[in-house]
Amino acid sequence: MEEDQSATYSVDDALLSSGFGRFQILILSYAGVGLIAEAMEMMLLSFVGPSVQLEWKLSAHQESMITSIVFVGMLIGAYSWGVVSDNYGRRRGFLFTAIVTSGAGFLSAFAPNYVSLISLRFLVGVGLGGGPVLGSWFLEFVPAPTRGTWMVVFSAFWTVGTIFEASLAWTVMPKFGWRWLLALSSVPSFVLLLFYVITPESPRFLCMKGRIAEAMDVLEKMARLNNVQLPSGNLVSDKNIELDELSTSESTTLLADAEENDTIVEEKGSSLGGLSIAKLLSPKLIRATLLLWMAFFGNAFSYYGIVLLTSELSNGNRICAKEEVESIRSNDASLYKNVFISSFAEIPGSILSAMIVDRIGRKLSMASMLFTSCVFLFPLVFSRTDMLTRISLFGARLCISASFTIVYIYAPEIYPTSVRTTGIGVASSVGRIGGILCPLVAVALVHSCQQTTAILLFELVIFLSGLAVSFFPFETKGRRLNDTEVVMN
Numbered sequence: 001m002e003e004d005q006s007a008t009y010s011v012d013d014a015l016l017s018s019g020f021g022r023f024q025i026l027i028l029s030y031a032g033v034g035l036i037a038e039a040m041e042m043m044l045l046s047f048v049g050p051s052v053q054l055e056w057k058l059s060a061h062q063e064s065m066i067t068s069i070v071f072v073g074m075l076i077g078a079y080s081w082g083v084v085s086d087n088y089g090r091r092r093g094f095l096f097t098a099i100v101t102s103g104a105g106f107l108s109a110f111a112p113n114y115v116s117l118i119s120l121r122f123l124v125g126v127g128l129g130g131g132p133v134l135g136s137w138f139l140e141f142v143p144a145p146t147r148g149t150w151m152v153v154f155s156a157f158w159t160v161g162t163i164f165e166a167s168l169a170w171t172v173m174p175k176f177g178w179r180w181l182l183a184l185s186s187v188p189s190f191v192l193l194l195f196y197v198i199t200p201e202s203p204r205f206l207c208m209k210g211r212i213a214e215a216m217d218v219l220e221k222m223a224r225l226n227n228v229q230l231p232s233g234n235l236v237s238d239k240n241i242e243l244d245e246l247s248t249s250e251s252t253t254l255l256a257d258a259e260e261n262d263t264i265v266e267e268k269g270s271s272l273g274g275l276s277i278a279k280l281l282s283p284k285l286i287r288a289t290l291l292l293w294m295a296f297f298g299n300a301f302s303y304y305g306i307v308l309l310t311s312e313l314s315n316g317n318r319i320c321a322k323e324e325v326e327s328i329r330s331n332d333a334s335l336y337k338n339v340f341i342s343s344f345a346e347i348p349g350s351i352l353s354a355m356i357v358d359r360i361g362r363k364l365s366m367a368s369m370l371f372t373s374c375v376f377l378f379p380l381v382f383s384r385t386d387m388l389t390r391i392s393l394f395g396a397r398l399c400i401s402a403s404f405t406i407v408y409i410y411a412p413e414i415y416p417t418s419v420r421t422t423g424i425g426v427a428s429s430v431g432r433i434g435g436i437l438c439p440l441v442a443v444a445l446v447h448s449c450q451q452t453t454a455i456l457l458f459e460l461v462i463f464l465s466g467l468a469v470s471f472f473p474f475e476t477k478g479r480r481l482n483d484t485e486v487v488m489n
Helices: 002-006 011-018 022-043 045-056 060-088 090-110 114-128 131-139 144-176 178-185 187-194 203-208 212-226 238-248 273-280 286-313 323-329 333-343 346-356 362-381 386-414 417-447 451-470
Strands: 263-265 485-487
Touching: 011 144, 011 203, 011 212, 022 045, 022 090, 022 114, 022 131, 022 144, 022 187, 022 212, 045 060, 045 114, 045 144, 045 178, 060 090, 060 114, 060 131, 060 417, 090 114, 090 131, 090 178, 090 187, 131 144, 131 386, 131 417, 144 178, 144 333, 144 346, 144 386, 178 187, 203 212, 203 417, 273 417, 286 362, 286 386, 286 417, 286 451, 333 386, 346 362, 346 386, 362 386, 362 451, 386 417, 386 451, 417 451
Parallel strands: none
Antiparallel strands: none
16 A cells, blocks of 8 residues: 555556557547648638639739738747647647637638738638647647657648548539638638537646646546556656656656756746747757757748649649639639649658658658658659659658658657647747748749749758758657756756
8 A cells, every 4th residue: 555655657657558549539539620620721722812813803922922821820820829838728729729710710701802801811820820739739648659650640630631621622612612612611620619628638738737636637537438547656747757767867858868967947837938939949959949940941831832833833734824824724623633633642641651750760751751752853843744743743742741740740749848839839830931931932933934943942942851850869759758848057
């Protein structure tokens, strides 16, 4: 009895004993719906922009702003919701994002003019910026040995969303127009609100805040639903366990080994976002943070660029099309067909990333996918025949989607719980800058008949992203998530 009372276990120990059971499947389903909602809101930009341009006689710059303004909103939202969820809880973070996304997304279907549409899509972007909060929330319920594989499965919901949106556009746009597509695409966000009341808070977050009793309640519900027993003893926060480990053995945190004069700093619940940013740029984290920002920028710029290029390059016309022909073609079913087919590239991308992420590690997986994407795009520098364009863009999207999936697995694993969603949020914001610049720079080159320059730009960005990944300071495969922050005195 005395031995049981003195025994302790952490959230990681509880997750290992529980395994991935029915409780985690429910968490995965809810978080997956959120990712489907984000994918649908992003993919519809490929369809709505050309249709709105034709209906409202917009300039090419005004059309590109419909896409870019969403990324501006995401840039702001990714950081803001990250700070909210790190300070006030994961549940509160994704509640606000669902409210903003569903409301603004539905109302944008009734926008009477260009200014109101831009304003509402900006708010949609602010809401979508909270997508990484759901990813962190799900991650904190997954046992470490299978975390990579299940995060790939979670990322596959994005692929489901892109394919569903392309199917929806193919069905709805020719008959009912872009307003119906906007309204129907907001439905998954409303589903998140409908089932919000049954979602649990992250026990890892609760432990970090000292709310051990609430964390125990969540873990006991998890054990009951999975038909397993929790470890014997008392639940303690990992930061308390690590204080003992640092004095007896080499630190196993994801950061560099702790020096003897290192100190453990706790996150204050009332801390402002500036303090979180300072921690991300602390000596122990600055290298990983800056390289992660480069990887996110490159992945976002390349992924959304390849998606947008699908409607520009895979049309069989190797000569730059005239603008008026392009506008008419945008309403043709071939546009939806091309995007629908290219979306299927993400299925083998998800399968491939699931196969390699827990076998060869995060770093090698990301680097190999990025460099292979460069290989697929390279032939388009010299020739853009219809078949070559389709194959090249399909292969490039397969690889870049796999890399994007893995970087979203790696990012939350390198940060401690106290700044995890802020770290992902800021990195995601940097990625949104890539999304903002992509239609304004790269796709603009295609419109001005400079396809070769556009392809070379993508090649350069992807290659530099691969180099950044290669210089990541540590591998996170199979490591436990860290609840503490080790900083230098």
